[in-house]
Amino acid sequence: MLFNSYSFIFIFLPIVLVGYFVVGRIGARAPVIWLALASLVFYSFSNWPFVALLLGSIAFNYLVGWLLISRRLRAGPRFAVLTLGVTGDLLTLGIFKYAGFLVANFNAVFSTSIAVNILLPVGISFYTFTQIAFLVDAYRGKVAHYALPHYALFVTYFPHLIAGPILHHSDMIPQFESAESKRPNPxxxxxxxxxxxxxxxxxxxxxxxxxxxxxxxxxxxxxxxxxxxxxxxxxxxxxxxxxxxxxxxxxxxxxxxxxxxxxxxxxxxxxxxxxxxxxxxxxxxxxxxxxxxxxxxxxxxxxxxxxxxxxxxxxxxxxxxxxxxxxxxxxxxxxxxxxxxxxxxxxxxxxxxxxxxxxxxxxxxxxxxxxxxxxxxxxxxxxxxxxxxxxxxxxxxxxxxxxxxxxxxxxxxxxxxxxxxxxxxxxxxxxxxxxxxxxxxxxxxxxxxxxxxxxxxxxxxxxxxxxxxxxxxxxxxx
Known part of the structure; x- marks a missing residue:
């Protein structure tokens, strides 16, 4: 779905905006969950085959981040967990974004004809870099414990999900946790x-x-x-x-x-x-x-x-x-x-x-x-x-x-x-x-x-x- 489309401007955005403030009366987390679900719907309109990939990335990075934040591990294992998390993110990005490029160059050098046809998930570079920063900061001790709904919204937040900006957890999640943003401000x-x-x-x-x-x-x-x-x-x-x-x-x-x-x-x-x-x-x-x-x-x-x-x-x-x-x-x-x-x-x-x-x-x-x-x-x-x-x-x-x-x-x-x-x-x-x-x-x-x-x-x-x-x-x- 594009920001510059009639369906977004006159249907999706008004429904999500009104719903956000209505469910805000239910409880503190209800609007966060509503906005995260709306963001997944937004993403699925043009990229539905990769919603599972996005959810898997969120689950993987949240778990790795939780291990790093909990400080139950010593320095060596913590670094190994960070390495695992960053490697997993980069490997996923590499497969979807660079596999075809690497194979094409391999074919050119060695005169082979290996065929690779992998679709590029929209926004994968943005949500991958966003989460790598989260993991590195968690390893450095700069991340507090965040609830899963807030983390999921931080990654999927639809105004940034497709083409940025690259968000930082310390800047965005406190805003999602704030009660002020859940009340309409004319x-x-x-x-x-x-x-x-x-x-x-x-x-x-x-x-x-x-x-x-x-x-x-x-x-x-x-x-x-x-x-x-x-x-x-x-x-x-x-x-x-x-x-x-x-x-x-x-x-x-x-x-x-x-x-x-x-x-x-x-x-x-x-x-x-x-x-x-x-x-x-x-x-x-x-x-x-x-x-x-x-x-x-x-x-x-x-x-x-x-x-x-x-x-x-x-x-x-x-x-x-x-x-x-x-x-x-x-x-x-x-x-x-x-x-x-x-x-x-x-x-x-x-x-x-x-x-x-x-x-x-x-x-x-x-x-x-x-x-x-x-x-x-x-x-x-x-x-x-x-x-x-x-x-x-x-x-x-x-x-x-x-x-x-x-x-x-x-x-x-x-x-x-x-x-x-x-x-x-x-x-x-x-x-x-x-x-x-x-x-x-x-x-x-x-x-x-x-x-x-x-x-x-x-x-x-x-x-x-x-x-x-x-x-x-x-x-x-x-």
């Missing part, structure tokens, strides 16, 4: 609806609206210089508004239940460096890779050379997390290289004179954006050869076929760029503060400035009108 419901409407418009109006231009670069054998750039930039902004829209919609849906999701997207194309970009793009994945991969590998604690090695290893695995293809490996490798260059510049680059700080900042934003666009070509292309072909066309200004059509397309790209670079993002407009659990503090001012309410209603209306028959979010396949 303010949070209204704010949630507005944020959801903004996200819906980003998806159906902006992301889906520019999608046809992507074909100029990636769906033809020999695009011209301008077509290659228009297609690459179109994908850059399609992915931006698609992921931004999903992130807003997830936050908006969750707010209606009185639950604050962590920010996962914060105007990444405004970043003035690749380091800054990864603090803004897929923020919860960046935090996971930092806390559970980069730092355990040694981080920056063993000298600068090993820091660069750890950065490359982390980003290569981060690329593979996104998909089982060499294009994603190349994308991760590029971002690893970018990060190494960024850190080297910080350590060895010349200081910027104060009088040049502003123009240098503009140049830094443009260079960062250009580096990201080049990497997105690998992210979108079907093969390394296709990606290199598009990049070669982008680097060949002798092949320009710039006419009226390309001029209009370029103007459309410029509008998208202006929105991404100069418009305030949703959390700034709404005053969304996940850490302090607040949103729209100055509600009285909204009444004095009804444009916010009317704007939210208009975004929701245009978003609904723009719904297509079947338009998945790009991150669904990760």
């Amino acid at each position: 303010h949070l419901i209204l704010c949630g609806l507005i944020i959801f409407g903004i996200g819906l418009f980003k998806k159906t109006g902006l992301a889906d609206g520019i999608q046809p231009l992507v074909a100029l670069a990636f769906n033809q054998a020999a695009p011209s210089f301008d077509q290659a750039w228009i297609g690459a930039l179109a994908y850059t902004f399609q992915l931006y508004f698609d992921f931004s829209g999903y992130s807003d919609m997830a936050i908006g849906i969750s707010l209606m239940f009185g639950i604050f999701l962590p920010l996962n997207f914060n105007s990444p194309y405004k970043a003035a460096s690749i380091i800054d970009f990864w603090r803004r793009w897929h923020m919860t994945l960046s935090q996971f890779l930092r806390d559970y991969l980069y730092i355990p590998l040694g981080g920056n604690r063993h000298g600068r050379l090993l820091r660069y090695v750890n950065l490359m290893a982390t980003m290569l695995l981060g690329g593979l997390w996104h998909g089982a293809a060499w294009t994603f490996v190349a994308w991760g490798a590029l971002h690893g290289l970018y990060l190494c260059i960024n850190h080297a510049w910080i350590n060895y680059g010349p200081p910027i004179p104060a009088r040049l700080a502003r123009p240098a900042g503009v140049v830094a934003v443009l260079l960062t954006f250009l580096a990201v666009v080049v990497a997105w070509v690998f992210f979108r292309a079907d093969s390394l050869a296709s990606a290199l072909s598009v990049l070669s066309r982008m680097a060949d200004p002798g092949r320009i076929v710039f006419g009226h059509t390309e001029l209009v397309q370029g103007a459309l790209i410029a509008i998208y760029a202006a929105i991404a670079w100069f418009a305030p993002n949703t959390q700034a407009i709404m005053g969304y503060d996940h850490k302090n659990r607040s949103v729209g503090k100055d509600f009285s001012a909204w009444r004095a400035r009804p444009i916010l309410l009317y704007g939210g209603a208009a975004a929701f209306a245009f978003g609904v009108l723009g719904i297509q028959q079947h338009s998945e979010f790009i991150y669904f396949r990760f």
